[in-house]
Amino acid sequence: MLKQLKIWLISFLVFVATTWLFFGIFNYFDIPNNPMWLVLGTLMAFVYIFLSYRQLLRNRQPKIQQKISDNMLAHYQAAGMSNEEINFFRETMQLAEGQVKEVATNLQALPKLRAIDLNHDTVKTTQALFKAIVKEPQKLHNASDFLYRHLPSLTELSRKFIEISQHDVKTADTYAVLDKSAEAIAALSQQIQTDYTEFVADDLEDLDTEVSVANQQLTKEQNDDRND
Known part of the structure; x- marks a missing residue:
């Protein structure tokens, strides 16, 4: 549960940082403030959050402990067991x-x-x-x-x-x-x-x-x- 909360917190911070970055770019280049740019920026921010969240989950996926033979690993996997x-x-x-x-x-x-x-x-x-x-x-x-x-x-x-x-x-x-x-x-x-x-x-x-x-x-x- 704590791991999930940490992942969501990191994702939220990424969202805030990404949104701030997009609006900073808009203001720097004096891009007109219209819904089209706002929607596009928000969409890209969510895409980035999704990719970041998925990568975090992959990184936190438990790995097989060391010192296990290939035969035993294959035996456990054949039994349908996750890592x-x-x-x-x-x-x-x-x-x-x-x-x-x-x-x-x-x-x-x-x-x-x-x-x-x-x-x-x-x-x-x-x-x-x-x-x-x-x-x-x-x-x-x-x-x-x-x-x-x-x-x-x-x-x-x-x-x-x-x-x-x-x-x-x-x-x-x-x-x-x-x-x-x-x-x-x-x-x-x-x-x-x-x-x-x-x-x-x-x-x-x-x-x-x-x-x-x-x-x-x-x-x-x-x-x-x-x-x-």
Whole structure:
């Protein structure tokens, strides 16, 4: 909004300056003050404002961040994403990538966390969902719960679990908090499995349809062979 106001302000100042310039030219050359010259001058001023405003918009058009491969840029553009959307997606996924890596490290740090990972495939699922989102960036909104709630919570909980586990002195309250934290981490792991299933649901449905069609075709061919 502020950028738009700045652009309009600059355009208005250009209009005032251009109008003042035209009237200065008229007075300098003693051009008759008639509506024809006034209309022409105003028209030219508006044309100049339009061209200036369009150039300002182009200059302010967000550019693609650096360090992106041609293949990934083509991948994002094929998904119909604008430069601004690509930048937002990459910033979001860069943050998520760091969290996925931290979760992978944290869940191998202690036996209790390794057990949760073994039971729920937590690390494998978070990595798989991350790759699925990169593969289909246009579906970013479908992964909002994972990216903005579940993954950050899992990262923070696993980090706190390790921190508390390293306390030199542990009381009954400490063990109670650790037990609750472990339960929450396990619950989040299950939820992330659900996130992954829901995100790839369309792919699973397409595959199921293809399998059904292939089975029908095989059945038809077998029946035709028997009839022959």
